[in-house]
Amino acid sequence: MITTATHLGSLATSLDEFGATRGHTLAMTNGLTQEQLEFVPAPNRWSIGEVLDHMLRAERVNREQVAQLIQLKREGKRPELTLTFSDLNISVAGLPRSLLPLFEAPLTLINTIVPDSLRNYLTRTRVFPFRNPDAATPYARRPAAELRNDLIASLQATRTLFQDNTDLDFEQMFVQHPLLGRYDVPGLLRFMSAHEQRHQSQIIDVKRSLRLPISTDCCGARYA
Numbered sequence: 504m505i506t507t508a509t510h511l512g513s514l515a516t517s518l519d520e521f522g523a524t525r526g527h528t529l530a531m532t533n534g535l536t537q538e539q540l541e542f543v544p545a546p547n548r549w550s551i552g553e554v555l556d557h558m559l560r561a562e563r564v565n566r567e568q569v570a571q572l573i574q575l576k577r578e579g580k581r582p583e584l585t586l587t588f589s590d591l592n593i594s595v596a597g598l599p600r601s602l603l604p605l606f607e608a609p610l611t612l613i614n615t616i617v618p619d620s621l622r623n624y625l626t627r628t629r630v631f632p633f634r635n636p637d638a639a640t641p642y643a644r645r646p647a648a649e650l651r652n653d654l655i656a657s658l659q660a661t662r663t664l665f666q667d668n669t670d671l672d673f674e675q676m677f678v679q680h681p682l683l684g685r686y687d688v689p690g691l692l693r694f695m696s697a698h699e700q701r702h703q704s705q706i707i708d709v710k711r712s713l714r715l716p717i718s719t720d721c722c723g724a725r726y727a
Contacts, residue, residue, distance in 0.1 A: 514673050517692035518665060524696040524703075525658045528558065529651065531706060537647050544712040549641065551709050554702050555650045556641035559657050564591070564638050565695050566661050569688055572676040573668055582676040593639075593682055596632035607681040614684040622684050623697040629704060 532540075532551060540552035549557065568584055576582040588594070588603035598606075614622075625631055665673070673688035686694055 513689040514665065514692070517689040517696075518662065521692050521696045521699075522658060522662070524699045525654060528555070528699060528703060528706075529654060531703060531710075532651070535647065539713055539715070540647050540650070541644050542709065542713055544709050548709075549705070550643065551706050552645055552647070552650060553641040553643050554705055554709075555654065556643075556645055557635060557639055558699055558702055559650075559653055560639040560641060561635075561698060562657050562661060562695065564636070565691060566657075566664060568678050569664060569673075569676075569691070572673075572678070572688065573664075573671065576671055576676065584678045586678065586680040588681060591636045591638065591680055591683075593636040593680075594634045595682075596634045598634075600634075610681040611679070614681070617684060619684065619686065619690050619693065623694055626694065627697040627700045629701055 532555065535551065540555075541550050543550045571584060572582045587607060588600075592600055592603060594600055594603055676688045677685060678688075678691055679685040683694070
C-alpha cells in the first residue's frame with residue numbers, strides 16, 4: 504500500500520479499491536470450467552472469458568495512459584492527456600463511429616459540469632449501453648488458467664507503476680476524453696473500479712444463464 508506522502512492518500516485509497524474490485528472478479532470466477540468461461544448466453548453477447556479479457560485490455564489502456572503522464576512529468580512537461588475519439592473510440596451503443604467527431608465538443612462541454620461520482624455511477628450500473636473501444640475488444644476462448652494468471656499479473660503491474668513513482672503527485676495529472684470526462688489519476692482508478700464492477704454484473708448475468716449460484720461476500724455484496 505502507498506502511504507509515504509500525504510498527497511498520495513487519495514491514490515492509495517483508489518488503488519486499494521481497484522485491488523479489492525479485482526479480488527471480487529477473481530473470486531466470482533474461481534473454479535469455472537473452460538466450457539463455462541466460453542459459454543455465450545445470446546447472439547452478440549460476450550462469454551465470461553471474453554469479459555475477463557476485456558477487463559485486462561481496458562486496464563492496460565488505462566495503465567499506459569498513466570505511464571504517459573509519468574513520462575510527461577519526468578520530462579518537465581505538463582502531465583495532461585487530452586484524448587479524442589480517434590485515440591479511444593468508445594461510444595454509446597447504436598451511434599455510428601463515423602459520427603463521433605461531431606460530438607467531441609458538446610460532450611466535452613457537458614462533462615465539465617457532470618461530477619465524477621455520476622459518471623462512475625452510470626458506468627457501474629450499466630444504465631447506458633456503451634460500445635467498447637477497439638483497443639479493448641476481447642479475444643475469445645482464452646485458457647482459464649491463463650486468464651486468471653493475467654488478471655493477477657495485470658493488477659500487480661498497475662500497483663508497481665505507482666510504487667515505482669511515489670515521489671510524484673498523481674492528483675496533478677489528468678486524462679480527458681469527450682465521453683469519459685476529465686479525471687486526475689486517483690479518479691481514473693476509481694473509474695477503472697466502476698468499469699470492472701459494470702462487467703462483474705455482466706458476469707453475474709451469464710452465470711445466471713448457466714444456473715450457477717450467486718454468493719455473498721463478507722461485506723454483504725453479492726457476486727456470482
